[in-house]
Amino acid sequence: MHQLLIDAAGNRHAPATELTRIVSLVPSLTELLFALELQDTIVGRTNFCIEPKGQVGSIPVVGGTKTFNVEELTALCPTHVLVNIDETPKELAEQIQANDISVVVTHPNKPADNITLFSLMGSLFGRQQQAAKLIADLQGELMTTGPWPERKVLYLIWKRPWMTVSQDTYIANMLSLFGMRTLGHDGRRRYPEI
Helix, strand or coil: CCCCEECCCCCEECCCCCCCCEEECCHHHHHHHHHCCCHHHEEEECCCCCCCCCCCCCCCECCCCCCCCHHHHHHCCCCEEEEECCCCCHHHHHHHHCCCCEEEEECCCCCCHHHHHHHHHHHHCCCHHHHHHHHHHHHHHHHCCCCCCCEEECCEEECCCCEECCCCCHHHHHHHCCCEEECCCCCCCCCCEC
């Protein structure tokens, strides 16, 4: 019996079989799949999944990160769909699960959380060696940051309406590694309008 792997939402997953078909609804996860040498298993992506440049063009697009077409997605017959708590509407993720498709939920909230993410994806899709290298590289990079003088920054992520990031987000935590503290904090929302 295989060890069950647990994603960011507490869902349990058995290691994938060799017949894996993945739809990635998160641009950074699409890049991660390529880094793990899983590009041949990707059967769908969002229109925001544009990296690595020149390598994703032939992969079918199912829509945006928040506005994808569930019918188009399920027609691709994926075994796994990769989502993110901040990006993927919960109702759409539940519709995918209702089609008996494994939905892998991710939620790295700071750069060090990628260690767990890389380990999960490597173990889930049989790429432990590639994941171990990514983890070692990341750990090495994280050890070389700082100390930096503190600076304040307003980091805008969207316009119409203008939106920024709260201090408890991946972006804010990444910036803090370099001494930057985000402005526009709203404790009630992770991505407040300004």
